[in-house]
Amino acid sequence: MIPISVPLLDEEEKQAILEVIDSRRLAQGPRVAAFEKAFAEFCGTQYAIATSSGTTALQTAVLALGIGPGDEVITSPFTFIASANAVLFAGAKPVFVDIDERTYNMNPGLIEAAITPRTKAILPVHLFGHPCDIEAIMAIAARHSLAVIEDACQAHGATVEGRKVGTFGVGCFSFYPTKNITTAEGGIITTDDAELADRAQLLRNHGQRERYYHETIGYNFRMTEIQAAIGSVQLHKIKQFTAARRANAAYLTARLEGVITPYEAPGYRHVYHQYVIRVPEGRDELAGHLRRHGVATGIYYPLPVHKQVAYQRLGYTDHLPVAEKVSSEVLSLPVHPALTPEDLDRIVQGVNSRWS
Numbered sequence: 001m002i003p004i005s006v007p008l009l010d011e012e013e014k015q016a017i018l019e020v021i022d023s024r025r026l027a028q029g030p031r032v033a034a035f036e037k038a039f040a041e042f043c044g045t046q047y048a049i050a051t052s053s054g055t056t057a058l059q060t061a062v063l064a065l066g067i068g069p070g071d072e073v074i075t076s077p078f079t080f081i082a083s084a085n086a087v088l089f090a091g092a093k094p095v096f097v098d099i100d101e102r103t104y105n106m107n108p109g110l111i112e113a114a115i116t117p118r119t120k121a122i123l124p125v126h127l128f129g130h131p132c133d134i135e136a137i138m139a140i141a142a143r144h145s146l147a148v149i150e151d152a153c154q155a156h157g158a159t160v161e162g163r164k165v166g167t168f169g170v171g172c173f174s175f176y177p178t179k180n181i182t183t184a185e186g187g188i189i190t191t192d193d194a195e196l197a198d199r200a201q202l203l204r205n206h207g208q209r210e211r212y213y214h215e216t217i218g219y220n221f222r223m224t225e226i227q228a229a230i231g232s233v234q235l236h237k238i239k240q241f242t243a244a245r246r247a248n249a250a251y252l253t254a255r256l257e258g259v260i261t262p263y264e265a266p267g268y269r270h271v272y273h274q275y276v277i278r279v280p281e282g283r284d285e286l287a288g289h290l291r292r293h294g295v296a297t298g299i300y301y302p303l304p305v306h307k308q309v310a311y312q313r314l315g316y317t318d319h320l321p322v323a324e325k326v327s328s329e330v331l332s333l334p335v336h337p338a339l340t341p342e343d344l345d346r347i348v349q350g351v352n353s354r355w356s
């Protein structure tokens with residue numbers, strides 16, 4: 001079976017892990033600092049603050065911006081639930097606006113109608129590796145004095161007019177094993193704002209600048225030295241990984257028939273964390289057909305966040321027609337860098353033979 005994703009680790013990562021073990025320094029230390037420096041350079045930001053996951057990166061960013069009870073944050077309903085949960089964890093309220101049907105990202109044309117006196121920030125997601133319309137979102141945020149938190153958990157290295165995501169607002173990335181690069185679990189915040197970086201560093205480490213002197217209430221959201229060692233090796237490979245994802249996506253797009261292939265907006269660079277097709281009729285049958293053909297698929301996401309039981313219990317009654325429609329039509333095909341030419345042909349044959 002061709003897997004939907006596979007983390008690519010080899011001797012280099014193994015060696016890096018062994019070096020950490022030999023050093024006897026396991027908790028946040030010089031390797032985390034080195035990984036932060038390298039990731040900040042990769043993105044082009046002044047600061048990067050490593051965390052234990054993408055979720056804790058988002059949570060730390062929300063808290064570092066001073067968002068709390070009574071505040072609202074506008075976000076996308078079509079995402080992994082952590083994007084919105086990060087707002088709830090701070091005691092604030094996620095407010096959902098519908099998405100664009102081609103990019104699956106927040107529709108900026110709907111944001112201003114959702115702004116209230118309680119709105120403090122916009123939290124767009126660069127879903128599947130395609131940047132959201134971040135320039136339009138930054139302009140709206142500037143007009144209304146709102147902060148912007150970019151959920152770039154799926155979009156390492158994606159660009160808009162050559163500028164990397166995570167450099168427009170406060171960036172949050174994930175290094176979960178399925179992501180374009182991994183640290184096993186892990187996350188990172190990117191910013192040019194020295195004060196925000198300082199608050200984020202305090203929040204992720206129990207509010208201590210100096211050991212056992214706590215100037216604020218914080219958390220243990222630290223990354224370990226083992227995670228950072230893996231991450232530094234992976235970061236060296238990101239260019240090659242992204243090129244392979246883009247080449248695989250181009251190959252599929254040129255050959256797939258009878259389905260809606262992913263859109264890449266002019267001036268945007270998609271990094272294909274997911275290769276998502278739309279199948280308006282018979283999505284689940286196609287997934288079954290592909291499974292029998294030896295191709296694993298995924299559905300990201302079968303239910304928008306506002307429709308999740310957990311959110312229904314909170315009283316969300318929104319009707320967001322585009323997010324609701326696409327969640328019943330999307331299907332992710334394998335696009336990861338480990339695919340062979342034979343794998344790609346099997347995926348194409350599987351999709352194109354579905355009705356035969």
Ligand SMILES: Cc1ncc(COP(=O)(O)O)c(C=O)c1O
Nearest residue numbers: 053054055080082083153174176
């Ligand atoms: C869009 C999005 N936001 C947030 C997260 C949370 O990241 P993590 O799983 O590292 O906590 C993920 C990844 O799982 C994600 O895909």
